[in-house]
Amino acid sequence: MPIPDPAVLVLEDGRRFPGRAWGARGRTFGEAVFATGMTGYQETLTDPSYAGQIVVQTAPHIGNTGMNDEDPESRRIWVAGYAAHAPSRTASSFRALRTLDDDLERDGIVAIAGLDTRALTRHLRDRGAMRAGIFSGDDAVLGADAQLDLVLQQPRMTGQNLSAEVSTPETYTVEARGERIGSVAIVDLGIKAATINALADRGFDVHVVPESVTIDELYALEPSAVFYSNGPGDPEANDHHVGLLQEVLRRRTPFFGICFGNQLLGRALGFGTYKLPFGHRGINQPVVDLRSGRIGITAHNHGFAVDAPRGGPVETPAGFGRAEVTHVDLNDDVVEGIACLDLPAFSVQYHPEAAAGPHDAEALFDRFRDMVLAERRAEHAAIAVETAPTEGAS
Template structure:
């Protein structure tokens, strides 16, 4: 066997984790985070929310089922870099058409294998997510001080606006499946394919629009509802999306947001957001619905959260009526859901579409469907009243 090429993961605090080159060779930089999912690595890699991040998998064996053309969440791999302890040497699955190594090399993703992912995860859990770099092949031989200096030159995730890098360039539509009940305009901040399918399956024509969409362009589509997707970056750097959402709320258009969309709803309502020490990333996060007391196991991928009062109804600082926190993470009491009480709008911080699972929260899409139907019924009643109240013509 050929001698493995060296690689090293370098963190901005100077901690180094040696390993071997995997995927493309060279250097890459991003925020080092860890993901705890035991499965679904293809969905993780193609989730645009991971743009700008070097993902360390806590599960030791990655790549054992290969890669297929049915499960990607977007058009490419988005992670800035990838790390695993023991990538599988064999891809064995009836749907596999390529190996993980093939796709990492094809998309130019610099990875590292053979490192102590347990030690790296414990370090990030204690010290927090931080800037990092992977140096492989010839770049692994650079002077350690030079490698560290290169890492420290990189911008931090705080203040980063990354939605333009992952959003669609043009509007496209996915038609409703089954009986059509209306349409939804998705502002693509890093949308996942599973979300689009979940909405189409609820009878909605799905119009996916660029993150740069204006109010006029959005409402030219005559949407029954508006949806804000997941996505990468700092919500504090997305003032334009907050302003757009405030217009949506003012018009009383039904709204649903997930992940980044939850943070932007929080900002639109006047709440602050903040950066979590190491974030939530994985498919095993317990979240309680404060209204029902039901606990669900949910999929997460976020490094920022909303700062809002828990356990009581409050008047929103931005003047959009009353709101309440509806869901909370049981591990650390992070806000995981918001609901407006005087407007048809709600959001959750986690991923109810959750490919490759869990599916405890899929019912939230049904809740959104019901919201759209209720708004449509109200419009119909208002129109009928207006017709009845209109003066009738005739000869005197």
């Protein structure tokens, strides 16, 4: 029996997954990846890190609680395309203002439902993330060869710089909540609202700046610290942000980076990065802190990782003193955190601001706050020593 309003997801290796049209109609292309979270679909869709990707939800039921105006991580849905097995037909939540279907159509997101997401996930896990297209409406009746040819014409994720597509066009500020301790300049590579809120809650005036910011523009804000956000694309394609961060490190400005920011700190220190076969995307990744032995369940969204030596402190190839790998993923031993030992800088690959959770890593924002305060005390102590009268001076 023919599927009403048919759609198909086509992978670059020729594998096809039929389903029914959902969201906007037409064609869309991106890197097919799977996300394992059973909740938080609104946060996933509005996470700018997913720009350029067709996200496949492994949880079968999506859209149950609808969409609201409190949980989005940014101003719009960023995924290139969306796939789920059984979208909810109704929104069952007192907080819901719209259905998921409404927002997919509003933002022009071509999606597909009713496909075998379990088979698709297993295929991507075996073969790796790859280029894909979703075809619906008039594009659903294109021949299989024509659809595959269109997919193969698309660029791969490797080598793409997508920061400019998702960054803020101009600087804006969110004031500190509670006792103010200073300010932090966030280089917006695809920032999430939860990150801004976490820093403001810890006493920082948060200046969110465009990814095109220069070093002079950055320091005109007189920041107490600098932060690199999450974001999409290949870290090897972001030389501007690597150079900017190296100047931040030379000035000893406290630095914290998450996700894409971790990869860029790795590059700034002289380490390499590489593409993971299918990446880490979901809210259930076990990560161990190598210094304490503590294991946290963490949220991830990344397809690239830092290639840095484990096993203790090493001299950084770029000449920024010593650094060490602080966290690794227990599933595959991927580097999940780096700390500089001679500079006030550290980063993690996962998301301590995770919404809708888990919240095991929230204390990293407290660690950042403590580092900024410690660096300030050290500066004040150094100034006091310099200005103190010498012994015997009249």
